[in-house]
Amino acid sequence: MSKYHFNEIEAKWQKYWAKNGTFHAQNDSDKPKYYVLDMFPYPSGAGLHVGHPLGYIASDVYARFKRHQGYNVLHPMGYDSFGLPAEQYAIQTGQHPADTTRVNIEGGIDKQGNTIAGYRNQLDKIGFSFDWSREVRTSNPDYYKWTQWIFIQLFESWYCKDHQKAFPISELVKVFSEQGNEKLNAECDAGTASFTAEEWNSYSKKRQEQVLLKYRLTYLAETEVNWCPALGTVLANDEIVNGVSERGGHPVIRKKMMQWSMRITAYAQRLLDGLDKIDWPQPLKDSQTNWIGRSEGASVTFKIQGSDHSIEVFTTRPDTIFGASFMTLAPEHELVGEITTMEQRYEVAQYVEATAKRSERERMADVKTISGVFTGSYAEHPFTEKPIPIWIGDYVLAGYGTGAVMAVPCGDQRDYDFAKHFGIDIPNIFEGIDISEEAFADKENTIITNSDFINGLNYKDATRKVIEALEEKNQGKGKINYRLRDAVFSRQRYWGEPFPVYYKDGLPQMIDLEHLPLHLPEVEKYLPTESGEPPLGRATVWAWDTNKNEVVGNDKIDNESIFPLELNTMPGWAGSSCYMFRYMDPKNPDALASEDAMKYWGNVDLYIGGSEHATSHLLYSRFWVKFLYDRGVLPVDEPAQKLINQGMILGTSALVYRVSGTNTYVSAGLKGEHEVEEIRVDVNLANASSELDLEGLRNWQPQYQDAEFVLEDGKYIVGHEVEKMSKRWFNVVNPDDICSQYGADTLRMYEMFLGPLDQAKPWSTAGITGVHSFLKKLWKLYHGGTEGAFAVSDADPTKDNLKTLHKTIKKVAEDIENFSFNTSVSTFMIAVNELTAQKCNSREILEPLLILISPYAPHIAEELWSKLGHNESIATAAFPQFEASHLVESSKEYPISFNGKMRFKLELPLDMSKEDIEAAVMAHERTQQQLAGRTPKKVIVVPGKIINIVG
């Protein structure tokens, strides 16, 4: 009767948890809080594969562990449900993205007749302890209301560099009207003109608005963007990989468009500084640091001879300024036209045109070819006043620094190569350094020479002196430059948050907070309009009535109180930047979350997700959280205290080998004898020992119907290829299948057992039987070693029983705290083997053991727990206390003499005799001599040997 029927058990307890709200977190509790969060998934139509739950299982183990430790645990889940795939599916099929998204989450049959399991159903089968009463979906109006609200807060704010903090725009207006902007140290658009208070006050309302837009933390600007014609949208830098779109691999070109931008650069320094306070993986911190790209140096202004213009450059090596023998401008530099002389005009125009035509990708692929052209003009060296020829070269990037460099060929390899190529002078300013072959870029190990007032100085001193001298001449100053760019925030898509913005007189206006959310309008088609407007350009009811404060038909726009609404939507990261706070109070209609809730939960204590979000979601989220902290909305300025990147689970594709030009397939061992093509087949058709189910294959796809198979030893063996798990490689393994075959507890434990959480690893079912038979053994342990009746007694535990239990408690608690989930699975296996061998049936042992195992295998733990007579869920049971005395009882204290004088009391195994130890000590007399005078911290004794550790 009492076999381990995992399917029944798991269904029973999943139902129980849902019905009893076992995992609902309370916002008011005397317990300490703990917030465990997973990066919420995008619900794609393909459903979950076994790789997705890895991080969720880890966080679930940890959340359950923390509950056992007496914490009030918040462990929510939701969906990042706006996104491009649903939109592209909508374009193809005409189905509304909201409908397909709902089906993808909740399951059902879509309009094409496909049966979709649904993310929620798939997740439920794995037995997670999520508090589903707090679910959020970024595409729900109740949710995106708050995304829009945050956008408005950003619009209504500016950033003061002196205070390193964001303030309301009303305070900026006050400053302007009282003292203009001359003394103000605020983040704003480059080249913003200065004005006095009188000038400000004389400006028209419209002009004032235009000026304010240059200071707002989200602003409209003509931006050069990455336009992807195939997708019909703008992409962020991090959505482009190797010059093509990350999604789909389409070409990307540069194009100027009016776009919303986020002034994330204002927060560059704080985003760097904040990394010190948070416990995130070092590689992830490093990639954020690199992405922000802080470099210290100076900006230097070069006058142009015979012109009123001057060129500003940024350099990290002001100490090498006397080695500057030319300047290089990016081909896109705004002064190129101005300074090119008549003689050079044709050549320059040709060069600029040629580089503009080259795509980003070509320019990147071809970094070795040196190209450039002389403008004919000369700049003036700030100190020597010698003429410096101004060149144009595409090795200088328009988007970094000022798009112009002072070229110091002796100290920079790129400048050196350029100078060599065009026969420009290479003056040497480094003492005793040979630069006949290459530039010398090592700034730490040289002394400056041939450099007027900085001769004989090292890099540091020379830099300081040059900056002082430049400041005196008003031709430069020390400067910190960041690689980080402001983030473009507009997407020409349908399936995203609409901006709460309408346009009056060409200027953007925010919709009042009390009228949010601004609902996404209906459109006939999800494509851009014929005139190139985003899909929202197709909406016929998409104008804002400022009298009624509601959306009305576009045909009424002529009316003076009705205005066009913004046609762009927000990017994918908008909805995911602050979702962790919405979970705290997800149904609150009046705030992102109540102050009490935010104060109680603080920030995320443990955040688990993939490292691919390092420079996107995780950077933007930190930015928004810092901003909302500045404005007093949030009590914390980082989203997550600790973060762990789970490694990806890769797929193992199955390969068959077709003899070229035939319909004959040879087994893997025979492929060397023929010329073959590798073809991927459904990996689920191969078993754990790589044997292919030929019958299944024939039914899988028609071309295998009458194929011939050449076997080895009567079997067809497939080859393997490890690659990303994806439908196109037929290597997707569905967790539902694993659950029905082995059970969710097996799946959970097996995924944890596969290896260290943060490591990438291929999926293979090879070892799953080991974990599964462990659970069967566990079951038997509570049934008298058989699959008979439940057999736990009140008998006293033996010393061995207690030893096994307590070493398991110790190890498992350590493992979980260190996130070494794989080793604690081994620990359980050892414990169950030992207790089985000891024929343990003592409740005093078996009860705590269940609590240890329940974070990993919650269903079987609940079942056995209830058989032990408990009415409450095991989830609330207290984690067992570790008592060291049970471990040392099997050893004894034993004194030994050391170095003739000292005496140590050692804890030794019982089976080690006095004679053995003395013999060992004698044998190591030499060692002791060398240790004389030092105090050993610990003495390790092994049979036949004694080994000392000195402190």
Next chain:
RNA sequence: GCUGAAGUGGUGGAAUUGGUAGACACGUUGGACUUAAAAUCCAAUGGCCAUUAUGGCCGUGCGGGUUCAAGUCCCGCCUUCAGUACCA
């Protein structure tokens, strides 16, 4: 090129952070049970040599070093993976 991580049996991976390397699991081999298979259980399993049990030698990518003691620390290489890339 730069930055970061990692190289341990046939395989996935352990090793209290300097203390008996290879835990645990898979796989393989042999055995028990069975008409048979599955399931289950027991034993062996880093390599080489030896064998009458005992044993011995070599072994954590390669070459050096520190130490009584190195998978672990230091120096120099090699390889793999990930991120990033003309950043002045």
